[in-house]
Amino acid sequence: MIGLLGRKIKKVVIIEPKSADRQVYGLFKIPRGVVLLATILKTLGYEVKVYCEDFAQIDWDDVLSADVVCLSLLTATAKRGYAVAKEVRVREIRAGAPYKPIIMGGVHPTFATEEALVNSADFVVRHEGDKTLPELLEAIEGKRELESVLGIAFFRDNQVIKTAERPFLTNEELDELPFPDKTLVVNWEEITTDLVITSRGCPFNCNFCSVTAMFGRKFRIRSVKRVLDELEVLSVNAGGKRIVVFIGDDNFTAKEKRAVEIGDGIIERGLNLSMIIQARTNTSEATLAALKRAGVGRVCVGLESVSDEALKESNKRQEVKDIINFIERCDRVGVKIHGMFVSGFDNDTPRTIRGIVKFAKKYRRILETIQITILTPFPGTILYDLMVSGGDIVFHDWDLYNTHTVVHLPKKMKPSELQRETYLAMKRFYSVYGIFISLLKLNKTSIVISLFGWTEARRWRWGKGFRSHMRILRRMERRGLFTQNVLPDTTS
Numbered sequence: 478m479i480g481l482l483g484r485k486i487k488k489v490v491i492i493e494p495k496s497a498d499r500q501v502y503g504l505f506k507i508p509r510g511v512v513l514l515a516t517i518l519k520t521l522g523y524e525v526k527v528y529c530e531d532f533a534q535i536d537w538d539d540v541l542s543a544d545v546v547c548l549s550l551l552t553a554t555a556k557r558g559y560a561v562a563k564e565v566r567v568r569e570i571r572a573g574a575p576y577k578p579i580i581m582g583g584v585h586p587t588f589a590t591e592e593a594l595v596n597s598a599d600f601v602v603r604h605e606g607d608k609t610l611p612e613l614l615e616a617i618e619g620k621r622e623l624e625s626v627l628g629i630a631f632f633r634d635n636q637v638i639k640t641a642e643r644p645f646l647t648n649e650e651l652d653e654l655p656f657p658d659k660t661l662v663v664n665w666e667e668i669t670t671d672l673v674i675t676s677r678g679c680p681f682n683c684n685f686c687s688v689t690a691m692f693g694r695k696f697r698i699r700s701v702k703r704v705l706d707e708l709e710v711l712s713v714n715a716g717g718k719r720i721v722v723f724i725g726d727d728n729f730t731a732k733e734k735r736a737v738e739i740g741d742g743i744i745e746r747g748l749n750l751s752m753i754i755q756a757r758t759n760t761s762e763a764t765l766a767a768l769k770r771a772g773v774g775r776v777c778v779g780l781e782s783v784s785d786e787a788l789k790e791s792n793k794r795q796e797v798k799d800i801i802n803f804i805e806r807c808d809r810v811g812v813k814i815h816g817m818f819v820s821g822f823d824n825d826t827p828r829t830i831r832g833i834v835k836f837a838k839k840y841r842r843i844l845e846t847i848q849i850t851i852l853t854p855f856p857g858t859i860l861y862d863l864m865v866s867g868g869d870i871v872f873h874d875w876d877l878y879n880t881h882t883v884v885h886l887p888k889k890m891k892p893s894e895l896q897r898e899t900y901l902a903m904k905r906f907y908s909v910y911g912i913f914i915s916l917l918k919l920n921k922t923s924i925v926i927s928l929f930g931w932t933e934a935r936r937w938r939w940g941k942g943f944r945s946h947m948r949i950l951r952r953m954e955r956r957g958l959f960t961q962n963v964l965p966d967t968t969s
């Protein structure tokens with residue numbers, strides 16, 4: 478540790494590794510908080526470069542010329558991140574380059590801190606990194622005591638030292654953050670959609686979600702003016718051309734009045750935006766209408782299930798009737814829905830999963846696109862603790878935590894059934910018939926999405942990951958390894 482401190486830092490490389498297997502999310506070229514972190518460091522005078530492995534190959538010479546290497550990890554990208562960190566070590570030894578501190582941050586290292594430290598991280602930054610990372614760099618440069626930096630972890634004398642947690646940024650502090658400068662990302666021209674985050678945290682506490690553990694239950698917000706300024710810069714940079722912006726807030730309409738003010742401001746400033754937001758089903762019709770006027774064409778909603786039992790189990794605080802009311806509101810206003818469903822709750826059976834497709838097809842006109850992902854116990858969530866104590870986790874390999882792969886023991890069906898039925902459900906929704914209907918409607922977006930859904934659902938089926946996982950699940954089932962926890966299906 479001592480040898481790591483007191484060195485001059487000029488250049489920092491930040492890497493967002495990709496997931497292990499080819500998966501549909503890798504096609505969305507949207508970097509997360511790394512762009513903001515890079516911009517913060519740039520304003521402090523560091524030379525910074527960001528590699529998002531989904532669309533830029535790591536240039537190892539560039540990495541070796543940096544003074545510090547940062548890695549941003551989700552659970553699904555953790556193992557790849559550890560491999561990259563190891564590669565940094567191997568390459569610097571081979572090149573005779575000086576040992577460079579490796580800093581890991583993001584949602585996975587926040588909750589699997591010790592794991593990150595034994596996988597080549599010299600430091601882990603827990604929770605928000607906006608203030609922690611600059612302070613940690615100062616400590617590495619010897620300008621302050623390491624222990625004075627809140628929210629970090631490191632090894633000392635074979636012990637993990639965790640400094641006290643850093644309070645979450647206040648609304649005022651969020652407003653002081655610079656606008657993310659995407660040109661710091663290698664191959665930034667390939668970024669498909671601009672990501673704008675206007676708030677952090679969520680007042681709800683769904684048991685499968687990492688957001689509240691990571692960012693807290695207080696809904697912290699940037700001011701309307703600041704958000705509009707950021708959107709205006711994006712619009713001006715695009716020369717006024719219509720651009721697609723993903724408002725990545727987990728619950729953008731948690732404060733409806735504010736959401737409407739942002740919408741109205743977009744119109745007043747004459748910004749030409751096509752926006753996608755994430756919201757809950759309790760969003761009112763008036764808010765949806767105001768946002769539609771401002772350019773929100775699609776809303777991504779965690780519908781989660783069409784079973785009230787499952788909704789209750791997940792602590793989602795919404796019922797199927799709320800989902801239907803919401804769909805009807807969106808229909809009246811003309812906003813399309815991307816419905817995000819989850820399969821594999823304790824009370825789910827193959828019939829529940831088929832019910833999702835039936836439901837989604839019924840409302841297809843508004844529920845234009847869907848995703849059915851498999852319930853996944855991410856570290857830090859309530860679900861993770863429940864499954865660990867219940868002995869329900871079967872696979873601890875993070876590469877499988879991509880929400881496409883069964884890693885737990887469902888209670889009312891076999892794991893292979895959950896895997897297969899989820900795949901079949903996606904295939905049924907994204908069928909040739911669906912493509913035909915969108916062709917009839919002559920709706921370009923709908924045609925593109927249907928074709929995309931059709932190919933992806935099938936590609937996933939024939940991908941290496943799906944087939945080998947199905948084989949493993951079936952082999953384990955044949956050996957009777959799963960039977961002890963499986964409850965009978967009482968719904969038939």
Ligand code: B12
Binds near residue numbers: 496509580584879
């Ligand atoms: C935009 C987004 C996406 C986009 C783009 C993702 C991408 N490039 O990977 C899309 C839609 C494609 C997507 C896909 C997926 N996502 Co996503 N996504 C988000 C979302 C909504 C916003 C991300 C964001 O910008 N946050 C705001 C910034 C400021 O936060 P941040 O990136 O975490 O960075 C801060 C800190 O973490 C920290 N930090 C982060 N990295 C580092 C690195 C260093 C060195 C330091 C010091 C600090 C630091 O400092 C930053 C500033 O404070 C988050 C929810 C959320 N609120 O974060 C979910 C989230 C990250 N996604 C999640 C998941 C599960 C997925 C998927 C597996 C699929 C799915 N079912 O949603 C895929 C996997 C993608 C992949 N790469 O493999 C989970 C991750 C849980 C986990 N434990 O891994 C989250 C937390 C949502 C949730 N409900 O739990 N996602």
Ligand code: SF4
Binds near residue numbers: 682727757793
């Ligand atoms: S799933 Fe959505 S509503 Fe539930 S805690 Fe996460 S962000 Fe909040």
